[in-house]
Amino acid sequence: MDSQVDNQVVEKTKVVVVGNGMVGHHFVEQLVELSKKEQVIEITVLSAESRLAYDRVHLSEYFAGKSAADLAMTDEETYQNWQVNFAVNAKVSHIDKNEKFVETEQGQRYDYDKLVLATGSYPFVPPIPGKDQEHCLVYRTIDDLEAINASAKVSKVGVVIGGGLLGLEAANALKQLGLKTHVVEFAPQLMGVQVDAGGGRLLKDKINELGVEVHTSKATSEITAGEQCRYKLCFSDGSELETDLILFSAGIRPFDHLARSFDLAIGERGGIVIDNQCQTSNENIYAIGECALWNNFIFGLVAPGYAMAKVAAEHILGQSAEFTGADMSTKLKLMGVEVGSIGDAHAKTAGSLCYIYENQPNGVYKKIVVNGDKTQLLGAVIIGDTSEYDTLLQYMLNGIELPESPEALILPMAADKPALGVDALPDSATICSCHNVTKGDIVSAIDGGACTVGDVKSCTKASSGCGGCTALVKNVTDSILEQRGVEVKKDICEHFAYSRRELFDIVKVEKITTFEQLLSSHGQGLGCEVCKPLTASILASVWNDYILEKSHVGLQDTNDTFLANMQKDGTYSVVPRIAAGEITPDKLIVLGEVAKKYSLYTKITGGQRVDLFGARVEQLPLIWHELVAAGFETGHAYGKSLRTVKSCVGSSWCRYGVQDSIGMAILLENRYKGLRAPHKIKFAVSGCTRECAEAQSKDIGIIATDKGWNLYVCGNGGMKPRHGDLFATDLDDETLVKYIDRVLMFYVNTGDRLQRTSVWMDNLEGGLSYLQSVVIEDSLQISTELEKQMQSIVGTYQCEWKTTLADPEALKRFKPFVNSDQTDSNIVFFEERQQIRPAYPHERIPVQVSDNEAETSLEKSSAQSAKIVEPA
Amino acid sequence: MSLNSENSLQWQTICQLDDLVSNAGVCALLEQGSSSLNDSEQVAIFHLPNTKQQVYAIGNYDPIGQANVLYRGIVGNIGEDIVVASPLYKQHFSLQTGQCLQENVSVKNYPARIVDQQVQLLV
Numbered sequence: 005m006d007s008q009v010d011n012q013v014v015e016k017t018k019v020v021v022v023g024n025g026m027v028g029h030h031f032v033e034q035l036v037e038l039s040k041k042e043q044v045i046e047i048t049v050l051s052a053e054s055r056l057a058y059d060r061v062h063l064s065e066y067f068a069g070k071s072a073a074d075l076a077m078t079d080e081e082t083y084q085n086w087q088v089n090f091a092v093n094a095k096v097s098h099i100d101k102n103e104k105f106v107e108t109e110q111g112q113r114y115d116y117d118k119l120v121l122a123t124g125s126y127p128f129v130p131p132i133p134g135k136d137q138e139h140c141l142v143y144r145t146i147d148d149l150e151a152i153n154a155s156a157k158v159s160k161v162g163v164v165i166g167g168g169l170l171g172l173e174a175a176n177a178l179k180q181l182g183l184k185t186h187v188v189e190f191a192p193q194l195m196g197v198q199v200d201a202g203g204g205r206l207l208k209d210k211i212n213e214l215g216v217e218v219h220t221s222k223a224t225s226e227i228t229a230g231e232q233c234r235y236k237l238c239f240s241d242g243s244e245l246e247t248d249l250i251l252f253s254a255g256i257r258p259f260d261h262l263a264r265s266f267d268l269a270i271g272e273r274g275g276i277v278i279d280n281q282c283q284t285s286n287e288n289i290y291a292i293g294e295c296a297l298w299n300n301f302i303f304g305l306v307a308p309g310y311a312m313a314k315v316a317a318e319h320i321l322g323q324s325a326e327f328t329g330a331d332m333s334t335k336l337k338l339m340g341v342e343v344g345s346i347g348d349a350h351a352k353t354a355g356s357l358c359y360i361y362e363n364q365p366n367g368v369y370k371k372i373v374v375n376g377d378k379t380q381l382l383g384a385v386i387i388g389d390t391s392e393y394d395t396l397l398q399y400m401l402n403g404i405e406l407p408e409s410p411e412a413l414i415l416p417m418a419a420d421k422p423a424l425g426v427d428a429l430p431d432s433a434t435i436c437s438c439h440n441v442t443k444g445d446i447v448s449a450i451d452g453g454a455c456t457v458g459d460v461k462s463c464t465k466a467s468s469g470c471g472g473c474t475a476l477v478k479n480v481t482d483s484i485l486e487q488r489g490v491e492v493k494k495d496i497c498e499h500f501a502y503s504r505r506e507l508f509d510i511v512k513v514e515k516i517t518t519f520e521q522l523l524s525s526h527g528q529g530l531g532c533e534v535c536k537p538l539t540a541s542i543l544a545s546v547w548n549d550y551i552l553e554k555s556h557v558g559l560q561d562t563n564d565t566f567l568a569n570m571q572k573d574g575t576y577s578v579v580p581r582i583a584a585g586e587i588t589p590d591k592l593i594v595l596g597e598v599a600k601k602y603s604l605y606t607k608i609t610g611g612q613r614v615d616l617f618g619a620r621v622e623q624l625p626l627i628w629h630e631l632v633a634a635g636f637e638t639g640h641a642y643g644k645s646l647r648t649v650k651s652c653v654g655s656s657w658c659r660y661g662v663q664d665s666i667g668m669a670i671l672l673e674n675r676y677k678g679l680r681a682p683h684k685i686k687f688a689v690s691g692c693t694r695e696c697a698e699a700q701s702k703d704i705g706i707i708a709t710d711k712g713w714n715l716y717v718c719g720n721g722g723m724k725p726r727h728g729d730l731f732a733t734d735l736d737d738e739t740l741v742k743y744i745d746r747v748l749m750f751y752v753n754t755g756d757r758l759q760r761t762s763v764w765m766d767n768l769e770g771g772l773s774y775l776q777s778v779v780i781e782d783s784l785q786i787s788t789e790l791e792k793q794m795q796s797i798v799g800t801y802q803c804e805w806k807t808t809l810a811d812p813e814a815l816k817r818f819k820p821f822v823n824s825d826q827t828d829s830n831i832v833f834f835e836e837r838q839q840i841r842p843a844y845p846h847e848r849i850p851v852q853v854s855d856n857e858a859e860t861s862l863e864k865s866s867a868q869s870a871k872i873v874e875p876a
Numbered sequence: 877m878s879l880n881s882e883n884s885l886q887w888q889t890i891c892q893l894d895d896l897v898s899n900a901g902v903c904a905l906l907e908q909g910s911s912s913l914n915d916s917e918q919v920a921i922f923h924l925p926n927t928k929q930q931v932y933a934i935g936n937y938d939p940i941g942q943a944n945v946l947y948r949g950i951v952g953n954i955g956e957d958i959v960v961a962s963p964l965y966k967q968h969f970s971l972q973t974g975q976c977l978q979e980n981v982s983v984k985n986y987p988a989r990i991v992d993q994q995v996q997l998l999v
Binding site for chain 1: 890891895896897898899900902903904905916918921924926927937941942943944945948949950951952953954955958959961963964966
């Protein structure tokens, strides 16, 4: 057998790649990977630039501090390991198609069997008189960036000519370099390729707002010497603009010079003509990326270039492969403005219809283009908020039938926004367009043994391009794993390989009462700021011990440790409980007196109570001593626990009230105060359907009816507001409390860390109706247990401040220094509107006023005098 | 004190072991010679009885949050590093070096030890 091989001389196929941009490099990567088994390929890479391939997509990050090395996609060592020959500064100047070799400018000769042209493109500089001056630059390579950087150092004003995608990126770069920046665009709008007129208008406004001046419909006719600046742009309409630096970004042209000189077929307006296999008019020469013209089209994006690279590599290895065009949809962030463009953004398809939503105050513009019978999505333009991009793209790419009212896809707060679940995607759905990874590819990766998102990423390369699909890849992977019955890891941190729910069960079942026990039996390491407070919260939910028990002290977040809310300067705010917002004048006076005595900033909160700010650690026990003496209890404003039960006055005073909402609110607040949960919990009770207490925006919302109470669950305000869902109607007092007991305890038992009730319910399989079946119909037969747990917590309530004041050991923690009675001299307040607030850095006056200079500065600012509040 | 040049650091007793809180931090004031109280340094001292060194000390001033709060953070480990998480914005600071793990800033780090139930820093 061996001798047979010896007799056969294996000729290696010589592949020479001209150009080492992103696409050229991707080709090498593909060829190396695909040819592994055969080992019959010898690859040579020739780069005209002085460095090997780097990431041009993220070029602008060079100005944000990334180095050339950070942007590099490969290095000499990698190529050596792959046994790829390479040469930099090797510009190919000659192709001999008959003898099959290329020659560089330096006269180096390289023979090939297959030649791959990946020469990319060059920036188009319009033929404007005066364009060839020292500070007239382009934006394409790292060398260009270095030139821009150098020029910016001696410039104050910069102009980008061209308001396309790259032009706006270049403008951002100039702005980052500290130049007063302008963008000049010939067309009436920015990003004319990707964005329609409406979107372009909004984009212009947003970019103007960011301090970059946009000039549209301006044709530059000449560049002459300036008066205030180095140059002057003269426009055809007679107007002018002075600038020190000019950056051309007026589109790209295929770098097809070689192909032109050596008689390969070239398109009318440039570009090396290729067929579906990426072969040029000479079958041994391929062209890929931005230098190639397919179907009379040049693809100026990296994803189609990657697709071509893969096709060419496969074809060279004798596999059948075809390039069939590429989707040009893009999503990007330009100077912080989100822009997305999908498919037929300009509604050019005959018979197409548009839905447009524009919100000028918030700077949001969304348009979808659908076919005549409103069943298919053809295209979209989204500016300002691209959160729907992924969903829209999947509708378009996979021809998924649109919902009955397609506008719901882009309208904010649409009542039941159709969510496109990942299960609905066909296997052909493209998940990562940079590396052309489909849902089917992820399925096969998982079939092949990948069992985490990380595995899937490394074996499919999904989301290693622009990264825009990261969330989608995770959702698809999780969903497939779940279907396979693989449990998706929800480890809370490196110390515990468990989810909050699992830890909760462990603590309960194994009767664990300290963090040490839990760590030694189920964890590793020392713990951290994630697992420690989480454990403390679980221990509090299960056993309801005093949270400052010696073994729990180090587990608590500072707010729980000091039973107050830390503010930016390290001082704390104090919020006593004022159940349902009802307070006697006497108690209100006490709050005022305490605030006055300790010079605390005083504010009414949204939860109908009073917040006292600016207390130093050592003042907290003194303040609470007075508050407790006056009958106040802690408000748990610091805890992941019940905050407030907001109420309106209801039937006791209001002409319209139908139930005693204050009475119910007080009852509920006193019942659930102190309950520790995965996150904070807010309630409200409204006395009639007018809903003055805004109960539908709370975790638990109760609205009076003439027959009893309607219960709403799992609403919230905050970053992502959500209305509560109607859970049960016309309940009597007893049933209402019973249901709330069960809902809350079920949440405490099963919620994830820092998961509000809304997200928790949405993640329950079956959502609202499942929760109703558990709580109302007792489908899991746990309601007695849930009520018992709640009863135990209600029965063991203690005011943490009252307990703390009675414990000399706990009080020691409030002393600022273990070895001194001084106070923190870094805390400085400033007076504003007759109250204190933390001083801003520029207001801090040197504290030593011994020399004259300091005294003068004090006098200057005597109108608003800074002061240090001494502890009382 | 005149012999105490910059290079000759000395172990100074700051407090008793009893003053520390297990698996948490306390704050101490370092008096700088005879100068006024405003020059005094705040040191965050942490007691981690389950680690080899047991006691750690770093500057108390959080350079990111710009407040004297580090002693009030939660201690633990991130990989090999023994850290405290700032209570303000949660960045981790190494208790062994004072280096912040997320940003390129650091706080002062003081060698610390326990001798005869006394907590000492090399200052």
